Amino acid sequence: MYSLLVLQLLAFVVCYGTVVGAALPITKCKVGDKKCLKESAQAFLPTFALGMPEYKMHSLDPLTIDKVDADNPNLKFKLTNLKVSGLKDCVVKKLEHDADKSKIFLNLLCNVGIEGHYDMKGQIIILPMEGNGKIEADIKKILIKVEANLSEIEKGGTKYWNIKSWDHSFELKDKSMIQFENLFNGNKDLAKAAEDVMKESGNDVIQEVGPPVIKSIASKVVECAQRFFHAVPLNDLVLQ
Numbered sequence: 001m002y003s004l005l006v007l008q009l010l011a012f013v014v015c016y017g018t019v020v021g022a023a024l025p026i027t028k029c030k031v032g033d034k035k036c037l038k039e040s041a042q043a044f045l046p047t048f049a050l051g052m053p054e055y056k057m058h059s060l061d062p063l064t065i066d067k068v069d070a071d072n073p074n075l076k077f078k079l080t081n082l083k084v085s086g087l088k089d090c091v092v093k094k095l096e097h098d099a100d101k102s103k104i105f106l107n108l109l110c111n112v113g114i115e116g117h118y119d120m121k122g123q124i125i126i127l128p129m130e131g132n133g134k135i136e137a138d139i140k141k142i143l144i145k146v147e148a149n150l151s152e153i154e155k156g157g158t159k160y161w162n163i164k165s166w167d168h169s170f171e172l173k174d175k176s177m178i179q180f181e182n183l184f185n186g187n188k189d190l191a192k193a194a195e196d197v198m199k200e201s202g203n204d205v206i207q208e209v210g211p212p213v214i215k216s217i218a219s220k221v222v223e224c225a226q227r228f229f230h231a232v233p234l235n236d237l238v239l240q
């Protein structure tokens with residue numbers, strides 16, 4: 001019993017020591033070296049996306065989102081228990097740091113899977129829609145562009161980056177799929193037209209009802225980036 005405890009303690013110390021002691025898998029780049037920055041970000045992305053508990057960064061793949069209120073003027077639309085997957089495999093298309101303007105530009109090309117529960121009533125692409133049940137989306141090649149204003153903060157004489165404000169946009173570069181189960185409470189006649197639209201025009205549907213969901217995903221990513229910036233000194237990120 002006693003020796004088991006010692007063993008567990010030892011295992012804990014060893015694991016903990018590895019996590020804390022491990023060097024950050026980051027290549028420091030010179031200011032203005034776009035290629036270096038892009039490659040460094042690409043190499044770091046899986047580590048970042050799988051979460052770094054030592055920096056209080058939760059997993060982004062899978063990413064769980066409890067609730068998204070996605071109402072628009074034509075549609076009452078609530079999403080709950082969303083599971084988002086695929087972010088760790090995003091391709092970094094661009095990462096630029098404009099040191100003069102203190103800005104960062106990040107473009108990610110991702111294949112994102114979303115599963116969860118929906119509850120809606122209203123119209124999508126001027127078609128009546130109603131239902132609640134399982135929702136599934138397979139978003140192929142979504143190009144997410146994030147732009148952020150940075151500032152520097154100082155803690156105990158050490159400088160850190162801070163995301164002061166940010167904005168995002170997205171483009172769908174391929175044909176995406178979206179599926180709602182139990183439309184019109186399972187009434188097949190009523191659901192037929194709606195299902196046809198989903199099948200034919202997945203991208204239009206996502207453009208119309210998706211932005212709050214994409215925004216929520218982007219917020220989670222930015223939140224993790226903020227925790228990372230607040231934990232890792234600027235000197236460990238940029239070659240001075």
Ligand SMILES: *[C@@H]1O[C@H](CO)[C@@H](O)[C@H](O)[C@H]1NC(C)=O
Nearest residue numbers: 147148149164165166167168
């Ligand atoms: C960055 O800051 C400028 C000046 O305050 C502001 O106009 C702009 O909207 C901000 N951009 C983002 C992406 O937050």
